[in-house]
Amino acid sequence: MAHFYDQDLTRPKSFNFAVDVVDYWAAKTPPLQAMYWVSQDGKDCEDLSYAHFERQSHRIAVLLKETGVTSGEKVLMILPRLPAWWELAIACLRSGVVVCPATTLLVAKDIEFRCQRSQASVYVGDSSSVQKFLKIRASCPRVRTVIQVGGDPPQGVIELSAALEKAVPKDAIFRGPKPDMCSPALIYFTSGTTGHPKMVQHDHISYPLAHTITGKHWLRLSPGKLYWNLSEQGWAKAAWSFFGTWNCGASLFVHDDRQSFSPTRLLDILHQYPITTLCAPPTAYRQLVLGESQEYFRKKPPQALSHCSGAGEPLNGEVIRLWKDMSGMQICDGYGQTETILICGNFEGADIRPGSMGRPSPGVPLHVVDSKGEECSEGVEGDMAILVKSEEPDEGDFFGLFQGYLGPDGSLDKRVRTFVGSRHVAPKSWYLTGDRATRDKDGYFWFVGRADDVINSAGYRIGPFEVESTLKQHPAVVESAVVSSPDSSRGEVVKAFIVLTKQYVQRDANLLVKELQDFCKKNAAPYKYPRKIQFVDATFLPKTISGKIKRNELKRLEWTSSASKL
Template sequence: MAPLTHIPLQRPDHFNFATDVVDTWAAKSPSLEAMLWVSHDKATQKSLTYQHFSQQSQRIALLLEQLGARPGDVMLMVLPRAPAWWEVATAGLRSGILIAPATTLLTAKDIEYRSQRSKATVFVGDATSVRKIQQVRHKCPSLRVIIQTEGQPEAGVTGLYKAIEQIETTARHFRSTEDAHLLTGKYWLNLSPGKLCWNYTEQGWGKAAYSYFGAWNCGASLFVWDDRGPFNATTILEHLHNFPIATLCAPPLAWRQLVQQQCQQYYRKNAPRALAQCNSAGEPLDSTVIDQWRSLSGLTICEGYGQTETTLMCGNYGGFEVRPGSMGKPIPGVPLYVINPAGQETPANEEGELALLVADGDSPSNFFGIFDGYVHDNGEATRNERISTLHGKIRKWYLTGDKAKRDKDGYLWFVGRADDVINSSGYRIGPFEVESTLKQHPAVAECAVISSPDMVRGEVVKAFIVLTSKYAKAPRDQLTKELQIFCKTNSAPYKYPRKVAFVNQESLPRTTSGKIKRAELRKLEWQNAKSENLPKL
């Protein structure tokens, strides 16, 4: 395959994803499929066109306006993989409302925190998540509207579909900025009109946006299975066999399961119908899995790298050689570099920080697939930037917080994170979240949470716990299980510590002010893993 020709994107003066993408495809080709939806039990299938999402999102946008939502308001969404997610999200973008999707795994307390932090005025959920927000509604002062997408809503809650029955399909149009994701869909996902793309990621995560904007910018169709049960790799192969899915984007955990012996046997008897493109992101994928999948399917898994704050920044795409373990090369038009602390590009094979060039002297970068900042950050989480000067020219960089190396041929290789965030199977987990939950248990006097290497998940949550005197002699195995259950109950289940170590206060490394040095704990944990032949990501 010849390398793809890059046509640089130009920042438009005015752009709205709903009107300029969804409405445009609906007008150009009314029968063009935007989504093939399959129910959890696989008994129901729906083929939904761009025209469907155009009309539904216009009705919902008018409903939001009638309910008092205004451009700039935050809409918190906790919905399963149902068409309503895309209908409501497109309506929010159409209206200039900021959409804040979250995973359905969140507890009521998690939702309370997100509502308070984002100052959300609108909440949209299914019956389950609406019950959760109702438990904490009195603690969410900014929340004015609750919308339920299924079931019979209680008093004070608006039923979505009944409310839009009489609404005509005309709505006001505002500006949004998701056209830069055309690069993601065109280059990395290899999409075009009529192709079916399956992104096996829950809707609360950034990669869900990658497929949503990336696929629909290209006029492709999304395959959506409303999976609400435990992960089953064989079911993925079943869907690939039964449906004409051309592109599969899945996290490394899924790919590791798909090359297990049982799945290989199933694959040989039930080969995918149309699979031609395989993608992975969220964390590095070991080369052994890539080789096993290529041997089984003849297809190479193309890794990519991006952030929730950006579009895809680099990946394995087009006609150049895929080097297993590499993040690939920068996507055409993306000014991604590896720089040193002085803001200068590092030589080949020298470690540095991944950074986007925002401005070069007086010339701002043409790349606009990056966020402007965090909503309601109160100065606590502003964009991480650096100014550097080289030969008298001032450069402005956006720092990703991730470390990498660039080889002599321009391939990028991930080294590690510059912060404490734990990335387990694509789930980004803040240590503070887990520590705060653990400290609510009477057995925990103090704790520190870090990442720990794991053969299946890449890395998992590990907690170092100092016990209170009351629990000092408690059986360790029993107490470990009790603490894990406590975390699952009082926070989202994926955050619980899969590894627990009970330690003395004196054994924890600290700063002069008494703060625990997570970075030092993490370094020791990963160094110790080398002798166990665990992956060093």
């Protein structure tokens, strides 16, 4: 029987990623490599097969069941790039427990919010993130079980390896029922724009199976390929890699890198290991094509690397040109969201037009529409929208989309930013991505800008509301407005316009900037701190009649005045 990887992707009658993907590839002989893992210092390496993840996920699923964790309960998982992350994730998918990944950059306050909002009953982390959680455990009464990966666990915390060794045989099999494919499987947190981060809920098809499109057509993966994605496990981009790679029977290259990005370290790794496929944010490619990195690459180009892709922010056409000149390879840009699979990209056999996001992914009904839901003409700016449902008989429903946003009370909002428009006679329901674009006569999409205020700095999506809320906690701040500001290295960075309290107006400006930046790093995830700060009078901030700050005006002013200085 042909595997779904070899067929046109359609919605099956039943599907479970652990059973139909991991177990499928685990049964192959000779054994297929699923992961090549390298420790922080590069001294320890593990070559892990699909059979390894099949065995470990069964054992962990049994352990969770014996610990009292049942299908439908939520696990908030904050782990660095350790094999246990994938072992746990597969165990949850196998048993119907809902995985809620989060980044290791979060501080205790961020973790508290996510535990409370997700209503998680299990918390999983390494020794560092467990210590953060224990600071706020009293305010998270729903969390019954805390699991630590590695290290010496505090009292009342289960250490994963020790618990498996003690209580679960190596050949243990999880016997629970296979979860319904429409039941929740994963929840990711977005970056907040007008409020706190939203919870994006996916079922067992919307991410796991539909990402076959991402892996097969964009990343061009197949058994024998070794794929390296730079994203940390708390971000949805890592799920793109996880599901996209293993759907295709390829292998993940995982480096447990916990340092800030270094282009020379990246090149060293590409030289040392047989990585065939690389996905990096445009920020990384920008640094690789400049200065010493370019010289280093030309002297010793990677031998195995054959395909490069980029996503997370718009990719500059000049970077694509320079990378092609120095490596001989094109960067295949791609576009998608936490809410979706890859929905637009540059695919094999199609010309790459520098600056374009490419064309819609195979099977993805992506369009540019106006405010009435009518498709825009060529070259006319509109909203990027996916056709979710149509009453026309020749058009099916798109299933690579999330189920909805999960509310604080646990209810699911299925409206997912859709609206019903009309084209000709038949009504159509669109999902709006929140981004603006144009489409040329050949079907290529060209990014115009975000319809919301999210700041995309070096691939990190940062909500202004979160930064403003953190600044508000400092006694020097009366109010603030946070927008993006152009930056030659990161594309854009966080800038805060701050109105000071009377007590701080006379303080040394440089010292106060550092104090506020350090305060943000301590009280929010470090990547969110404002790299630029400007102190202003209250009258400087443009506001609506109701008193809301007009961020768009500040952003326009910032990009107009700052871009010329880069």
